[in-house]
Amino acid sequence: MVSTMAINKDDSRSFLTEKHLLFKQSIREFLAKEAVPFYDQWEKEGEIPCSFWEKVGDNGFLCPSIEVDFGGIGADFGYSVVLAEELERVGSALGGISIHSDVVAPYIASFGTIDQKQRYLPKFITGEMMSAFAWTEPEMGSELADIQTTAIKKDGYYLLNGAKTFVTNGFKADFMIVACKTDPNPVPPKDGISLLLIDKDKPGLTRGRKLCKTEQGSSGTAELFFDDASVPVGNLLGEEGKGLSYIMQKLQQERLICAIRSIMAAKDMLHLTMNFIKSQKAMDKKRSAFKKAQFTIAEIATDIHLGRTFIDGLICKHMTGENIITEVSMAKQWITEMSKRISDKCMQLHDRYGSMGDDKIIRRHRDISSPTFFTGTDETIKTLIAKNIGF
Known part of the structure; x- marks a missing residue:
């Protein structure tokens, strides 16, 4: 079980209200019971069972932004942030749920006819229907x-x-x-x-x-x-x-979700690495090795803090409807690359243990590169940034 105090300490962020934190606690407790014990098996089988999607829907976690008229709760983007972070905390493969909830569903909600919304959105929310783009x-x-x-x-x-x-x-x-x-x-x-x-x-x-x-x-x-x-x-x-114009309209949120997931993956790698080093300290007689690890951990923590601060500011602007596609593109490109660098450093700190067994750190290192290719290549994103700043 996760205490409210622990969550408040971890997430005293300006855009999160008490309701967001209660939502976060519910999701975290749900995933601890329904996802964490089975995640390794899902990875071996190569798929997440449909029954899990239905459980996520039954508990009211899918598509929080959808209007009440179509079965949703009409929640603000803060709920989507919470959902994306808690799914990523367990593992990157659960990101497909974020794509369903905060990429595909908003297309229907924004551009669909009443008939299309009635046909699809209620089933998106219950988990009866799984979607893709x-x-x-x-x-x-x-x-x-x-x-x-x-x-x-x-x-x-x-x-x-x-x-x-x-x-x-x-x-x-x-x-x-x-x-x-x-x-x-x-x-x-x-x-x-x-x-x-x-x-x-x-x-x-x-x-x-x-x-x-x-x-x-x-x-x-x-x-x-x-x-x-x-x-x-x-x-x-x-x-x-007009499909391309619709895609461009939704890229801001999609790239923001991608950056949010990447910073959470990096944060989890830091947590795993710190725990590993602490567990090894008693066995390691070389104080100099521990001191060097401290320096690297400090660098990683600083990068994550900078990225998290950047992201949180963009989340606030996105929630008020500002057009920040240039800044979000910067964040997506920089944070996904930064997460890869952090992943390499964490694996080095694990030394030979980082390449053995089924430890979560190996899976994190394996998965960390994938978001780099989401929502456009680095070249595409850098070109957009350069154009938007007048170059």
Whole structure:
């Protein structure tokens, strides 16, 4: 059990109210019972069971921002921060739940019709339906506009053809948003990219192999193939040809969630490493070795504190609706790279023990690189930052 006092001491942050902290305590206690004991087994099996998703939904933790009219609690972004952090505290593979709750669901909530919201959002909230967002493609470059999957409108349907890869939750998703090209020669303000809502049993949809990535092994990442999949025009999300603009609107929150998860992963690695060094101190007669470890730990703690302070400021601005895509992009790029550096330092401090067995530190080191590639490559993000600061 986790005491309220322990949580308050850990999270005296300006945007967190008493209700946020109670929500955090509930999630932490739930995960300690329903996820932590089984996480290693899920990693070995390569998937998180649907029954766990349903338990998360039954306990009211999914999609906290969704309006009450569609079964949600209409909560502010602080609840999403709490959810993302507590899931990441257990393990990175649970990040698929954050993608479901705070990436896919907001697209439906923001751009969907009333019918689409009623059809999907209540089932998102209960965990009855698992969702995914499919935009990355096998031959895709660093630009979102490079999408090659096409959707040609004919007789009230879109004929969808193409392939997607690295789709988190894709192997078991009941529903997915698919980014595709509906117009090869768009006329502004349209961008030629559209978003289609696809159910799992759609004829013409084939799920490829489960991608057994070296990182986040149980996140259900998969390949998807579309061969003349017939999609009703009523499954278009928002306006035709404006998909890229919708994606850009949501990148701020998506990149912020990514940075939040990365800083929590780094913080957990610091905690694991400190505990390991303390346990070894009695056996280590070389005071100089411990002193050197202290210096490294101090450097890591400083980096994490700087990153956490940066992130917390951005969270406050995001919660008030400010456009901070440049700052969030900076945070995502810097924090994900910083977390990788911290991970390497922590493994070095574990010495030979860091490369043996099934210890959590090994899994953290394995998973830490993955967020670097989320929401755009480093090159894409740096290009956006440079342009936005006038260079």
